[in-house]
Amino acid sequence: MNVLILLAVMLCMAMVMIGGKKGAISFLSLFINFLVLLFTVYMIANSDNDPILWVIVACVIISCVNLFFINGINSTTIAAFLSTVITMVVLLFFILIMTDTTMINGFGEEELDELSLFSLYIGISFIELAAAVIIISTIGAITDISISITSPMREVHLHNPGISRRELVHAGFAIGRDLLGTSTNTLFFAFFGSYLGLLIWFKDLSYSLGDIVNSKIFAAEMITILCAGIGIALVIPIASWITAYLLIRKSGSAE
Amino acid sequence: MKQRFKNISVLQFSIYAVLLIGFIGSLYFINHNHGFYDQPIVKITAATVEETQELTDIYGNEDVLYTQQLEGKIQNGEYKGRTIELDNEYSLSGADDHEYRTGQDLFVFIEEAAGEGAALSGTIDNVKRDQYILAITWIFIFVLLVIGKKQGFYSIVSLALNAVILSYALDIYIRTENASLLLIAAVSVLLFTVTSLLLVNGFNEKTYAAIVSTMLGVFAALLLAYFAIWTSGGNGLNYEEMQFLSRPYEVVFLAGLFIGSLGAVMDVGITMSASIFTLYEKNPEISIEAMKTSGIEIGKDIMGTMANILFFVYISGSIPMLLLYLSNGAAWPFSFSITLSLEIARALAGGLGIVLTIPIGIYTSIFFVKRKRAAQ
Numbered sequence: 001m002n003v004l005i006l007l008a009v010m011l012c013m014a015m016v017m018i019g020g021k022k023g024a025i026s027f028l029s030l031f032i033n034f035l036v037l038l039f040t041v042y043m044i045a046n047s048d049n050d051p052i053l054w055v056i057v058a059c060v061i062i063s064c065v066n067l068f069f070i071n072g073i074n075s076t077t078i079a080a081f082l083s084t085v086i087t088m089v090v091l092l093f094f095i096l097i098m099t100d101t102t103m104i105n106g107f108g109e110e111e112l113d114e115l116s117l118f119s120l121y122i123g124i125s126f127i128e129l130a131a132a133v134i135i136i137s138t139i140g141a142i143t144d145i146s147i148s149i150t151s152p153m154r155e156v157h158l159h160n161p162g163i164s165r166r167e168l169v170h171a172g173f174a175i176g177r178d179l180l181g182t183s184t185n186t187l188f189f190a191f192f193g194s195y196l197g198l199l200i201w202f203k204d205l206s207y208s209l210g211d212i213v214n215s216k217i218f219a220a221e222m223i224t225i226l227c228a229g230i231g232i233a234l235v236i237p238i239a240s241w242i243t244a245y246l247l248i249r250k251s252g253s254a255e
Numbered sequence: 256m257k258q259r260f261k262n263i264s265v266l267q268f269s270i271y272a273v274l275l276i277g278f279i280g281s282l283y284f285i286n287h288n289h290g291f292y293d294q295p296i297v298k299i300t301a302a303t304v305e306e307t308q309e310l311t312d313i314y315g316n317e318d319v320l321y322t323q324q325l326e327g328k329i330q331n332g333e334y335k336g337r338t339i340e341l342d343n344e345y346s347l348s349g350a351d352d353h354e355y356r357t358g359q360d361l362f363v364f365i366e367e368a369a370g371e372g373a374a375l376s377g378t379i380d381n382v383k384r385d386q387y388i389l390a391i392t393w394i395f396i397f398v399l400l401v402i403g404k405k406q407g408f409y410s411i412v413s414l415a416l417n418a419v420i421l422s423y424a425l426d427i428y429i430r431t432e433n434a435s436l437l438l439i440a441a442v443s444v445l446l447f448t449v450t451s452l453l454l455v456n457g458f459n460e461k462t463y464a465a466i467v468s469t470m471l472g473v474f475a476a477l478l479l480a481y482f483a484i485w486t487s488g489g490n491g492l493n494y495e496e497m498q499f500l501s502r503p504y505e506v507v508f509l510a511g512l513f514i515g516s517l518g519a520v521m522d523v524g525i526t527m528s529a530s531i532f533t534l535y536e537k538n539p540e541i542s543i544e545a546m547k548t549s550g551i552e553i554g555k556d557i558m559g560t561m562a563n564i565l566f567f568v569y570i571s572g573s574i575p576m577l578l579l580y581l582s583n584g585a586a587w588p589f590s591f592s593i594t595l596s597l598e599i600a601r602a603l604a605g606g607l608g609i610v611l612t613i614p615i616g617i618y619t620s621i622f623f624v625k626r627k628r629a630a631q
Contacts, residue, residue, distance in 0.1 A: 003484055003487045003491045003600055004491050004492075004596060004599050004603065006487055007603035007607070010479060010603075011562075014610040015558060015562075015606075018551065018614060019558055019610075020555070022555040022556075022559070023559075026559025027559075030562055033563060033566065034566070034570070037570060037574075038591075044574075045582060066559075102387040103353045103382045106351050106352070112351055118579055119313065119583055120346075120350040121310060121312055121316060121318035121320070121350070122316040122350065122579065122582035123316045126348055130575075133574050138568075139567050140563040140564035140565070140566060140567035141564045143563070144564055177402075177406040178406065180407060181406050181409050181410050181413065181455040182455065182522040184410040184413075185410070185413065186518035186522045186561070186565075187518065187564070188414050188417065188518060189417075189515060189516075189517045189518030190516075190518055190605075191515075192515065193512060193513070193514040193515020193516070193517070194515055194572060194601070196510055196514060197511065199425055200425060203425050203426065203429045210385070213385045214382070214383055214384045215381070215384075216382075216384075219384040219388055222392075223391055226391050226392060226394075230399075233399050233402045233403055234398065236402050236403070
């Protein structure tokens with residue numbers, strides 16, 4: 001019996017037992033997202049395709065799956081979708097500049113020992129790839145926050161139809177801020193967990209602080225964590241503004 | 256404007272002042288810290304591409320190789336101020352090489368110069384990245400503070416605090432002989448949970464319920480992962496690709512899984528306890544059954560997105576390696592199982608933790624609500 005299949009079956013059973021139909025949809029969406037990722041990797045593996053373009057396409061499809069497939073198409077999910085995509089694109093350009101200036105592209109010297117048998121000249125831009133990796137790692141969190149901001153904002157608007165756009169944006173910010181702590185924690189611990197081996201390695205080989213800070217791998221991990229945090233914070237104003245704009249414009253035209 | 260100024264308290268003002276001083280001071284230090292490094296650092300003053308060569312490897316991947324001639328000034332050590340000439344070869348893809356530009360700082364090894372006054376020669380070791388890490392850390396801090404205000408501040412403090420706890424716990428692990436990583440991870444997980452949740456929510460029953468359900472949730476995830484590995488004899492998990500191993504891999508993997516799922520489980524735990532307590536506070540007479548039903552409804556809404564968050568964090572890191580395997584002619588199933596099996600196992604086990612924390616969180620919160628009711 002394969003561990004992965006066993007765990008997948010266990011997860012599927014748990015989700016269906018607790019979540020019923022919605023649980024089944026959640027499990028299915030995980031599976032679809034996985035296929036989308038594999039397809040993206042397949043497309044990037046062809047060096048004629050631009051990694052950044054395909055990552056944007058993947059992000060759009062993944063946010064469609066996470067928002068429309070799980071929650072249905074309505075004004076809330078459309079606002080969340082727009083906020084997610086805009087945040088992604090803004091963040092992506094910031095990350096591209098970061099990966100380019102910090103030179104965290106490719107593999108670190110610690111990894112290269114095992115890769116001596118590989119041909120490294122594969123014609124795929126590793127700078128763009130590094131940016132793609134960071135953006136994909138945050139897409140789940142960004143869609144989560146944008147839907148968690150837009151849906152209560154719609155409730156606020158529903159219960160106070162006379163609310164001004166400014167007040168609505170303010171409400172969105174307040175909702176977002178309450179999510180900030182737990183969402184950044186979710187990401188930070190996930191990264192801590194996957195970098196545990198690396199941290200032990202640094203300590204075991206007694207790297208000096210200077211060695212650690214300047215090493216490519218540590219820099220890459222730090223930049224990933226910090227960019228993820230920045231992305232989570234950025235989605236708050238973007239989602240608040242877009243939702244407020246869409247909601248107020250809609251009720252304005254109805255009058 | 257005046258109104259705005261009045262609203263700023265002394266405490267806020269001092270926080271801003273400390274931030275500003277820290278910002279300017281650290282930026283000044285990091286740009287003038289060359290003397291603290293033993294290894295020579297070179298600032299590139301001129302970079303020219305000498306040669307361009309197109310190449311195709313045996314798998315048909317096309318790439319371009321460039322040879323770059325660099326000139327720079329040494330910033331520290333005994334050769335400080337002297338000129339150095341360096342050669343650099345880089346490829347278009349850049350899996351193991353970089354195109355250097357003027358103004359960048361590089362760590363180098365110096366070889367002796369041909370004669371007095373002539374330019375030195377040497378080889379490039381690494382890029383000096385500390386100033387960039389610092390810059391992005393400040394961007395992170397400012398973005399979180401501007402957007403998140405107080406909550407942003409708490410997130411930064413909690414990140415810093417948890418990083419310190421983790422680093423300290425690993426120090427203990429390294430220093431103690433025969434120390435059990437899982438035990439140390441378990442103690443750290445308890446510390447992480449208590450500090451993070453208390454910091455965000457303060458001392459109250461809601462927080463206690465969240466702490467208890469988070470602990471039960473991560474332990475359940477760990478147990479199930481262990482059970483799955485044990486029943487299947489580890490079949491399907493490929494530790495070969497696990498990098499940076501100086502310790503037994505299975506334990507490192509399990510401890511990573513343990514800590515990695517903690518954040519998501521904590522998120523679910525606090526969401527469940529906050530919503531159950533809100534229900535109770537709005538209507539103290541509410542029945543246990545009604546609380547259970549509402550709890551399950553909320554849980555259904557969050558479990559999919561939470562599982563997705565973990566999934567993307569874990570899988571994304573393996574993409575470059577997967578691409579390297581594929582471009583080197585490895586078959587899909589092989590590359591897939593080598594590069595992704597551990598990450599998928601982590602994501603699935605974390606997902607299990609998330610889903611199980613929903614009922615655990617509901618029952619724990621109800622237990623605390625019952626206790627509160629009995630006390631009144």
